[in-house]
Amino acid sequence: MKNIIIDTNILFSTLLAKNKKFSDIIFSPPNNITLYSSKFAIVELFKHKEKLQKFTELDENDLLDLLHNLLKHITLFDENTLTNESINKAIRLCKDIDEKDIIFLAIAIELDGFLWTGDKQLIKGLKTKGFNSFFKV
Secondary structure, three states: OEEEEEOHHHHHHHHOOOOHHHHHHHHOOOOOEEEEEEHHHHHHHHHOHHHHHHHHOOOHHHHHHHHHHHHOOOEEEOHHHOOHHHHHHHHHHHOOOOHHHHHHHHHHHHOOOEEEOOOHHHHHHHHHOOOOOEOOO
């Protein structure tokens, strides 16, 4: 079983229908994949709800239905259950790159999973620090 941890930018891209492959994987994941994201991702999505509505041209109810359908396919990981070891390792790796991604990276470390991100700067920075567990589409 492969654990895939989805960061917020992949969720945004999926909601905006920018990449059909993303939607296909999230809405119909292969049997050997379990999808995770952080509960924090929900906060980020709602923080930008108006922007999502503008770009999707969906009314609020339709956008919320789409978001609900998306989240039905993802297990939301409770950040409060992360070990200090995973958090500290993620902090060390994300420092000087993008601290907003610490939680997603910590979940990937905790679950021995693969981080799914579209953030090229994050990928490059983490690779230079020895982290190479990325999910590629």
